[in-house]
Amino acid sequence: MAEIILHHYPLSLFAEKIRRILAYKKIAWRSVEQPMMAPKPELTPLTGGYRRIPVLQIGADVYCDTALIARRLEELRPAPACFPPGQAGLAGLIEDWADHRLTSQILPPVIVDMFPVLPPGILADRAAMSPALSKDAIFQAAPHALSQALLSLDRLDCQLRDRPFLLGNAFSIADAACFHPLWFMKHSARMFAAVEARPALAAWFARVEAFGPGDARPMSAAEALAVARASEPADVAGGEIATGEGLRPGDAVAIKADDYGPEESRGVIVRLSASEITVRRRDPEAGEIALHFPRAGYRIEKQ
Known part of the structure; x- marks a missing residue:
């Protein structure tokens, strides 16, 4: 192949x-x-x-x-498997929620914190993709987005209190989709502190991160x-x-x-x-x- x-x-x-x-x-x-x-x-x-x-x-x-x-x-x-038998539908629903709702909650406050070090012109580039990604829109959305992100982190932490991964004992597409917006939070120490403050969520994050960079x-x-x-x-x-x-x-x-x-x-x-x-x-x-x-x-x- x-x-x-x-x-x-x-x-x-x-x-x-x-x-x-x-x-x-x-x-x-x-x-x-x-x-x-x-x-x-x-x-x-x-x-x-x-x-x-x-x-x-x-x-x-x-x-x-x-x-x-x-x-x-x-x-x-x-x-x-990343799509566990009998749970593929549920995994896909969590994936869609994370890729859209969770990501939209986490992006604005992290980008606000990262703004001084972002490449010049990147938000103008993103604004050409959607008005919601302009600098003004992101800065305006950030406070409410942060409040909603914290609620989502609470839900994830609750789900992980009795299991190593979101759907049980094995990593799945649900974990991959929820990990990547939280990984992006690491670019803001202020934001990632919210992950570290939730023990089950922090342990899960470390577990997925430990897969390493791959081959x-x-x-x-x-x-x-x-x-x-x-x-x-x-x-x-x-x-x-x-x-x-x-x-x-x-x-x-x-x-x-x-x-x-x-x-x-x-x-x-x-x-x-x-x-x-x-x-x-x-x-x-x-x-x-x-x-x-x-x-x-x-x-x-x-x-």
């Missing part, structure tokens, strides 16, 4: 979600560091416009969004593009056609997130299921690419 390549940058909290899964599953991977801000000239040839981090690449197959990336890694390395080796973005050019899409077979939406294989579509980030990726549908869409696209730099998105959280428009 082709090498697993993760396009990310060190400060990305959503990339940390995937880095925890890779470390837990002991999957060797190649680390391609991408810019924190647009333009991303060596990422967009792979994605056709999508700029959010992380992105997973396996040869000429490119996977967007951590929800889909986590499930692809589970298919490739089923054990140890990662650096790769340049140019090398990753060369891998794509030298490969053919491999993950394109199968899939049940979702009905009732007027979408079929062969349709040209545009795909974009329904929450933030206006950038579109375009291609021709080659696989469509209730949970995933795969499109084929060609780029002068990357060659023929199969681009994979989850259905949840994305708008698909026929062209």
Whole structure:
């Protein structure tokens, strides 16, 4: 199988979600560091416009969004499982809550504390993705977001008082999704003190952090593009056609997130299921690419 390549940058909290899964599953991977801000000239040839981090690449197959990336890694390395039998639905619900609500509570107060050391222009870059990510909006939201984050930390601490991980004795996608916003809190000593003040939560955090950095080796973005050019899409077979939406294989579509980030990726549908869409696209730099998105959280428009 082709090498697993993760396009990310060190400060990305959503990339940390995937880095925890890779470390837990002991999957060797190649680390391609991408810019924190647009333009991303060596990422967009792979994605056709999508700029959010992380992105997973396996040869000429490119996977967007951590929800889909986590499930692809589970298919490739089923054990140890991140989607426990009988609890996969619950784990997914916690994942969605953490990726959206918990993260939205933690980001504003941490960014306010980090603002003096953030790269110049980063909030202007994020404001182009959503008005809610502008400097004024974040600073205004921070006090209320902090009050809500503390309530969420209480709930997590309560859940962990009689178990090592959120769903029992083993790490799962629920832990990965709740860990990454708390990991981001470590960039603010004031904020992370709230984790340390909750014994069960602090012990859980240390437990997940102890997985270590994982087996990662650096790769340049140019090398990753060369891998794509030298490969053919491999993950394109199968899939049940979702009905009732007027979408079929062969349709040209545009795909974009329904929450933030206006950038579109375009291609021709080659696989469509209730949970995933795969499109084929060609780029002068990357060659023929199969681009994979989850259905949840994305708008698909026929062209």
